[in-house]
Amino acid sequence: MTRPIEDLGLLEQLQPFVLSHRANWPHLNLEPLGVKITDTHVFDPAQLRSGRLVEGLLRLDRLTFARQAMGMPRWVLYDCAAFPGVVVGLGQVTSEMSDTLQRAYGVRPNGAFLPLSMWAAIPCARPGAWFGHNLSSANVALPRGERFPRLATLTKALGLAVTRATRQYGATQWESPALPLHRRFGPLHLDAAWIPAHTHPGSLSYHLDLDEAAIRGALGPPPARPDQVDMTVDAADTDALHALQLRLEAGQDWSLVGMTDAPDGRTLLLRAPPRLPAA
Numbered sequence: 711m712t713r714p715i716e717d718l719g720l721l722e723q724l725q726p727f728v729l730s731h732r733a734n735w736p737h738l739n740l741e742p743l744g745v746k747i748t749d750t751h752v753f754d755p756a757q758l759r760s761g762r763l764v765e766g767l768l769r770l771d772r773l774t775f776a777r778q779a780m781g782m783p784r785w786v787l788y789d790c791a792a793f794p795g796v797v798v799g800l801g802q803v804t805s806e807m808s809d810t811l812q813r814a815y816g817v818r819p820n821g822a823f824l825p826l827s828m829w830a831a832i833p834c835a836r837p838g839a840w841f842g843h844n845l846s847s848a849n850v851a852l853p854r855g856e857r858f859p860r861l862a863t864l865t866k867a868l869g870l871a872v873t874r875a876t877r878q879y880g881a882t883q884w885e886s887p888a889l890p891l892h893r894r895f896g897p898l899h900l901d902a903a904w905i906p907a908h909t910h911p912g913s914l915s916y917h918l919d920l921d922e923a924a925i926r927g928a929l930g931p932p933p934a935r936p937d938q939v940d941m942t943v944d945a946a947d948t949d950a951l952h953a954l955q956l957r958l959e960a961g962q963d964w965s966l967v968g969m970t971d972a973p974d975g976r977t978l979l980l981r982a983p984p985r986l987p988a989a
Protein backbone atom coordinates (compact mmCIF):
# COMPACT_ATOMS: atom_id res chain seq x y z
CA MET A 711 0.00 0.00 0.00
CA THR A 712 1.24 3.52 -0.78
CA ARG A 713 2.67 5.37 2.21
CA PRO A 714 0.37 8.34 2.98
CA ILE A 715 1.77 11.81 2.55
CA GLU A 716 3.10 13.52 5.70
CA ASP A 717 1.71 16.95 4.87
CA LEU A 718 -1.68 16.35 6.46
CA GLY A 719 -2.01 19.81 8.03
CA LEU A 720 -2.62 21.45 4.69
CA LEU A 721 -4.76 18.58 3.49
CA GLU A 722 -7.06 19.00 6.48
CA GLN A 723 -7.91 22.54 5.35
CA LEU A 724 -7.81 22.19 1.57
CA GLN A 725 -9.12 19.57 -0.84
CA PRO A 726 -7.21 18.41 -3.93
CA PHE A 727 -8.84 18.45 -7.36
CA VAL A 728 -8.00 17.32 -10.89
CA LEU A 729 -9.25 18.87 -14.14
CA SER A 730 -8.63 16.76 -17.25
CA HIS A 731 -10.64 15.36 -20.13
CA ARG A 732 -12.39 12.19 -18.99
CA ALA A 733 -10.63 10.05 -21.62
CA ASN A 734 -7.41 10.75 -19.69
CA TRP A 735 -8.73 9.66 -16.29
CA PRO A 736 -7.89 5.93 -16.55
CA HIS A 737 -4.25 6.89 -17.27
CA LEU A 738 -3.91 9.20 -14.26
CA ASN A 739 -3.15 8.37 -10.65
CA LEU A 740 -6.17 9.72 -8.78
CA GLU A 741 -4.68 8.64 -5.44
CA PRO A 742 -1.39 10.59 -5.71
CA LEU A 743 1.08 9.97 -2.85
CA GLY A 744 -1.73 8.08 -1.08
CA VAL A 745 -4.10 11.09 -1.13
CA LYS A 746 -7.51 10.08 -2.50
CA ILE A 747 -9.04 12.67 -4.83
CA THR A 748 -12.76 12.35 -4.27
CA ASP A 749 -14.94 11.72 -7.32
CA THR A 750 -16.70 15.08 -6.89
CA HIS A 751 -13.31 16.82 -7.23
CA VAL A 752 -12.38 15.19 -10.54
CA PHE A 753 -13.59 17.52 -13.30
CA ASP A 754 -13.87 17.22 -17.08
CA PRO A 755 -13.28 20.57 -18.84
CA ALA A 756 -15.70 19.47 -21.58
CA GLN A 757 -18.60 19.36 -19.08
CA LEU A 758 -20.75 22.22 -17.73
CA ARG A 759 -19.93 21.17 -14.18
CA SER A 760 -16.34 22.42 -14.53
CA GLY A 761 -17.40 26.01 -15.39
CA ARG A 762 -17.05 27.47 -11.89
CA LEU A 763 -13.72 25.74 -11.28
CA VAL A 764 -12.33 27.17 -14.53
CA GLU A 765 -13.52 30.67 -13.51
CA GLY A 766 -11.62 30.22 -10.26
CA LEU A 767 -8.47 29.06 -12.07
CA LEU A 768 -8.53 32.12 -14.31
CA ARG A 769 -8.97 34.36 -11.25
CA LEU A 770 -6.00 32.65 -9.61
CA ASP A 771 -3.98 33.08 -12.79
CA ARG A 772 -4.78 36.81 -12.90
CA LEU A 773 -3.76 37.18 -9.25
CA THR A 774 -0.42 35.47 -9.81
CA PHE A 775 0.77 35.93 -13.41
CA ALA A 776 -0.77 39.19 -14.68
CA ARG A 777 2.10 41.29 -13.30
CA GLN A 778 4.59 39.12 -15.23
CA ALA A 779 2.75 39.73 -18.53
CA MET A 780 2.01 35.99 -18.75
CA GLY A 781 -1.70 35.90 -17.98
CA MET A 782 -3.38 32.88 -19.55
CA PRO A 783 -6.24 33.28 -22.06
CA ARG A 784 -9.20 30.99 -21.32
CA TRP A 785 -8.69 29.01 -24.54
CA VAL A 786 -5.03 28.35 -23.63
CA LEU A 787 -6.15 26.76 -20.37
CA TYR A 788 -8.58 24.54 -22.29
CA ASP A 789 -6.55 23.69 -25.43
CA CYS A 790 -3.08 23.48 -23.88
CA ALA A 791 -3.65 22.04 -20.41
CA ALA A 792 -7.10 21.04 -19.18
CA PHE A 793 -8.05 18.95 -22.23
CA PRO A 794 -4.80 17.24 -23.33
CA GLY A 795 -3.11 17.30 -19.92
CA VAL A 796 -3.99 18.04 -16.33
CA VAL A 797 -4.62 20.87 -13.93
CA VAL A 798 -4.06 19.68 -10.37
CA GLY A 799 -4.56 21.91 -7.36
CA LEU A 800 -5.92 22.44 -3.89
CA GLY A 801 -9.01 24.44 -3.11
CA GLN A 802 -11.59 25.41 -0.55
CA VAL A 803 -15.30 26.06 -0.36
CA THR A 804 -15.89 29.84 -0.37
CA SER A 805 -17.70 29.76 2.98
CA GLU A 806 -14.51 28.38 4.57
CA MET A 807 -12.25 30.98 2.94
CA SER A 808 -10.80 33.82 5.02
CA ASP A 809 -12.09 37.35 4.44
CA THR A 810 -8.76 38.26 2.78
CA LEU A 811 -9.11 35.41 0.31
CA GLN A 812 -12.76 36.18 -0.42
CA ARG A 813 -11.76 39.77 -1.18
CA ALA A 814 -8.81 38.70 -3.38
CA TYR A 815 -11.07 36.40 -5.41
CA GLY A 816 -13.97 38.87 -5.39
CA VAL A 817 -16.39 36.21 -4.09
CA ARG A 818 -18.98 35.91 -1.37
CA PRO A 819 -19.50 32.77 0.73
CA ASN A 820 -21.88 30.83 -1.50
CA GLY A 821 -20.79 27.22 -1.12
CA ALA A 822 -18.80 27.11 -4.36
CA PHE A 823 -15.46 25.25 -4.43
CA LEU A 824 -12.62 27.50 -5.58
CA PRO A 825 -9.01 26.61 -6.46
CA LEU A 826 -6.26 28.21 -4.34
CA SER A 827 -3.39 26.65 -6.26
CA MET A 828 -2.71 24.92 -9.57
CA TRP A 829 -0.03 23.01 -11.39
CA ALA A 830 -0.95 22.65 -15.05
CA ALA A 831 0.98 20.26 -17.25
CA ILE A 832 0.95 19.02 -20.82
CA PRO A 833 2.13 15.56 -21.91
CA CYS A 834 5.17 15.53 -24.23
CA ALA A 835 5.75 13.09 -27.12
CA ARG A 836 8.46 11.33 -25.07
CA PRO A 837 6.71 8.63 -22.95
CA GLY A 838 6.49 9.60 -19.28
CA ALA A 839 7.46 13.23 -19.95
CA TRP A 840 5.26 16.21 -19.05
CA PHE A 841 5.80 19.96 -19.48
CA GLY A 842 4.84 21.99 -16.41
CA HIS A 843 3.03 24.98 -17.88
CA ASN A 844 1.67 26.86 -14.86
CA LEU A 845 2.35 26.85 -11.12
CA SER A 846 0.48 29.34 -9.02
CA SER A 847 -0.63 29.79 -5.46
CA ALA A 848 -3.05 32.17 -3.73
CA ASN A 849 -0.31 32.73 -1.13
CA VAL A 850 0.79 35.69 -3.28
CA ALA A 851 -2.40 37.52 -2.25
CA LEU A 852 -2.10 36.75 1.46
CA PRO A 853 -0.19 38.46 4.27
CA ARG A 854 2.62 36.27 5.64
CA GLY A 855 0.71 35.11 8.73
CA GLU A 856 -2.28 33.91 6.68
CA ARG A 857 -0.37 31.91 4.03
CA PHE A 858 -0.72 28.17 3.56
CA PRO A 859 2.80 26.84 4.14
CA ARG A 860 4.24 24.91 1.18
CA LEU A 861 1.04 25.22 -0.86
CA ALA A 862 2.74 25.39 -4.27
CA THR A 863 5.30 22.71 -3.36
CA LEU A 864 2.59 20.28 -2.30
CA THR A 865 0.54 21.17 -5.39
CA LYS A 866 3.43 20.39 -7.73
CA ALA A 867 4.20 17.16 -5.83
CA LEU A 868 0.59 15.97 -6.13
CA GLY A 869 0.47 17.03 -9.79
CA LEU A 870 3.60 15.10 -10.70
CA ALA A 871 2.23 12.03 -8.91
CA VAL A 872 -1.13 12.36 -10.73
CA THR A 873 0.63 12.33 -14.11
CA ARG A 874 2.98 9.44 -13.16
CA ALA A 875 5.69 11.58 -14.82
CA THR A 876 9.21 10.16 -14.89
CA ARG A 877 10.50 13.36 -16.44
CA GLN A 878 9.20 16.91 -16.05
CA TYR A 879 10.20 19.72 -18.37
CA GLY A 880 9.65 23.34 -17.42
CA ALA A 881 10.62 26.91 -18.17
CA THR A 882 10.99 29.69 -15.65
CA GLN A 883 12.81 32.96 -15.18
CA TRP A 884 16.33 32.89 -13.72
CA GLU A 885 15.29 35.38 -11.07
CA SER A 886 11.94 33.73 -10.28
CA PRO A 887 11.12 33.18 -6.61
CA ALA A 888 9.86 29.74 -7.69
CA LEU A 889 13.31 28.50 -8.73
CA PRO A 890 14.30 27.19 -5.24
CA LEU A 891 10.92 25.42 -5.11
CA HIS A 892 11.56 23.57 -8.40
CA ARG A 893 15.11 22.71 -7.21
CA ARG A 894 13.57 20.88 -4.23
CA PHE A 895 12.54 18.11 -6.66
CA GLY A 896 16.15 17.44 -7.73
CA PRO A 897 18.98 19.00 -9.75
CA LEU A 898 17.57 21.00 -12.66
CA HIS A 899 19.16 19.61 -15.84
CA LEU A 900 19.45 22.57 -18.18
CA ASP A 901 17.99 22.40 -21.69
CA ALA A 902 18.33 26.16 -22.31
CA ALA A 903 19.79 29.13 -20.45
CA TRP A 904 18.74 32.00 -22.72
CA ILE A 905 15.52 31.69 -24.74
CA PRO A 906 14.65 34.33 -27.36
CA ALA A 907 11.58 32.20 -28.22
CA HIS A 908 10.09 32.92 -24.76
CA THR A 909 8.22 36.07 -23.66
CA HIS A 910 11.10 36.54 -21.20
CA PRO A 911 14.42 35.55 -22.86
CA GLY A 912 16.10 35.51 -19.45
CA SER A 913 14.46 32.17 -18.77
CA LEU A 914 15.84 28.70 -18.33
CA SER A 915 14.37 25.49 -19.68
CA TYR A 916 15.05 22.49 -17.46
CA HIS A 917 14.12 18.90 -16.88
CA LEU A 918 13.84 16.85 -13.72
CA ASP A 919 14.19 13.06 -13.71
CA LEU A 920 11.70 11.80 -11.18
CA ASP A 921 10.62 8.92 -9.03
CA GLU A 922 8.36 8.87 -5.99
CA ALA A 923 11.29 9.42 -3.61
CA ALA A 924 12.26 12.64 -5.43
CA ILE A 925 8.67 13.87 -5.31
CA ARG A 926 8.27 13.09 -1.59
CA GLY A 927 11.74 14.52 -0.92
CA ALA A 928 10.56 17.95 -2.10
CA LEU A 929 8.21 18.03 0.90
CA GLY A 930 11.02 17.36 3.35
CA PRO A 931 14.09 19.37 4.38
CA PRO A 932 15.74 21.63 1.79
CA PRO A 933 18.33 20.07 -0.53
CA ALA A 934 21.80 19.68 0.95
CA ARG A 935 24.51 22.15 -0.09
CA PRO A 936 25.94 20.90 -3.39
CA ASP A 937 29.20 19.00 -2.95
CA GLN A 938 30.37 19.90 -6.47
CA VAL A 939 30.02 23.33 -8.08
CA ASP A 940 31.87 23.83 -11.37
CA MET A 941 30.68 27.31 -12.28
CA THR A 942 28.81 30.20 -10.67
CA VAL A 943 26.80 32.72 -12.69
CA ASP A 944 25.11 35.95 -11.67
CA ALA A 945 21.42 35.44 -12.56
CA ALA A 946 21.25 39.02 -13.89
CA ASP A 947 24.33 38.68 -16.13
CA THR A 948 22.80 38.28 -19.58
CA ASP A 949 26.19 37.83 -21.29
CA ALA A 950 27.06 34.93 -18.96
CA LEU A 951 23.64 33.32 -19.51
CA HIS A 952 24.09 33.68 -23.27
CA ALA A 953 27.54 32.05 -22.99
CA LEU A 954 25.99 29.20 -20.98
CA GLN A 955 23.39 28.77 -23.72
CA LEU A 956 26.21 28.41 -26.28
CA ARG A 957 27.82 25.71 -24.10
CA LEU A 958 24.50 23.81 -23.92
CA GLU A 959 24.01 24.10 -27.68
CA ALA A 960 27.54 22.73 -28.12
CA GLY A 961 26.38 19.58 -26.31
CA GLN A 962 27.66 20.25 -22.78
CA ASP A 963 25.45 19.08 -19.88
CA TRP A 964 24.97 21.54 -17.03
CA SER A 965 22.67 21.31 -14.01
CA LEU A 966 21.50 23.91 -11.57
CA VAL A 967 22.35 22.41 -8.18
CA GLY A 968 21.70 25.43 -5.98
CA MET A 969 21.54 29.18 -5.71
CA THR A 970 22.33 31.84 -3.15
CA ASP A 971 19.99 34.77 -2.80
CA ALA A 972 21.28 38.07 -1.44
CA PRO A 973 19.84 41.61 -1.43
CA ASP A 974 22.05 42.48 -4.42
CA GLY A 975 20.93 39.49 -6.51
CA ARG A 976 21.05 35.75 -7.07
CA THR A 977 24.08 33.59 -7.77
CA LEU A 978 23.48 30.35 -9.65
CA LEU A 979 25.47 27.26 -8.68
CA LEU A 980 26.05 25.01 -11.68
CA ARG A 981 27.47 21.54 -12.06
CA ALA A 982 28.97 19.85 -15.09
CA PRO A 983 28.48 16.06 -15.44
CA PRO A 984 30.23 14.07 -12.68
CA ARG A 985 33.93 13.67 -13.45
CA LEU A 986 35.23 10.23 -14.37
CA PRO A 987 37.68 8.84 -11.80
CA ALA A 988 41.31 9.25 -12.89
CA ALA A 989 42.61 6.15 -14.73
Ligand SMILES: CC(C)(COP(=O)(O)OP(=O)(O)OC[C@H]1O[C@@H](n2cnc3c(N)ncnc32)[C@H](O)[C@@H]1OP(=O)(O)O)[C@@H](O)C(=O)NCCC(=O)NCCS
Binds near residue numbers: 894
Ligand atom coordinates in the same frame (compact mmCIF):
# COMPACT_ATOMS: atom_id res chain seq x y z
C1 LIG B 1 5.96 31.05 -6.78
C2 LIG B 1 4.68 30.60 -6.10
C3 LIG B 1 4.01 29.53 -6.94
C4 LIG B 1 5.03 30.04 -4.69
O1 LIG B 1 3.86 29.69 -4.04
P1 LIG B 1 3.84 29.31 -2.47
O2 LIG B 1 2.58 28.57 -2.23
O3 LIG B 1 4.08 30.51 -1.66
O4 LIG B 1 5.08 28.32 -2.38
P2 LIG B 1 5.50 27.36 -1.17
O5 LIG B 1 4.86 27.83 0.09
O6 LIG B 1 5.32 25.96 -1.58
O7 LIG B 1 7.06 27.64 -1.12
C5 LIG B 1 7.48 28.93 -0.74
C6 LIG B 1 8.65 28.85 0.17
O8 LIG B 1 8.60 27.75 1.03
C7 LIG B 1 9.78 26.96 0.86
N1 LIG B 1 9.44 25.56 1.04
C8 LIG B 1 8.83 24.78 0.14
N2 LIG B 1 8.77 23.52 0.64
C9 LIG B 1 9.30 23.55 1.87
C10 LIG B 1 9.54 22.57 2.87
N3 LIG B 1 9.22 21.28 2.68
N4 LIG B 1 10.13 22.94 4.04
C11 LIG B 1 10.47 24.22 4.23
N5 LIG B 1 10.30 25.19 3.30
C12 LIG B 1 9.72 24.85 2.14
C13 LIG B 1 10.19 27.24 -0.53
O9 LIG B 1 11.56 26.94 -0.79
C14 LIG B 1 9.92 28.70 -0.56
O10 LIG B 1 10.92 29.37 0.17
P3 LIG B 1 11.04 30.94 0.17
O11 LIG B 1 9.87 31.47 0.93
O12 LIG B 1 12.34 31.17 0.88
O13 LIG B 1 11.03 31.34 -1.28
C15 LIG B 1 3.70 31.80 -5.90
O14 LIG B 1 4.38 32.84 -5.26
C16 LIG B 1 3.12 32.34 -7.21
O15 LIG B 1 2.05 31.92 -7.61
N6 LIG B 1 3.86 33.29 -7.84
C17 LIG B 1 3.41 33.92 -9.09
C18 LIG B 1 3.43 32.97 -10.26
C19 LIG B 1 4.80 32.34 -10.49
O16 LIG B 1 5.80 33.03 -10.58
N7 LIG B 1 4.80 31.00 -10.60
C20 LIG B 1 6.01 30.22 -10.81
C21 LIG B 1 6.21 29.92 -12.25
S1 LIG B 1 7.63 28.89 -12.50
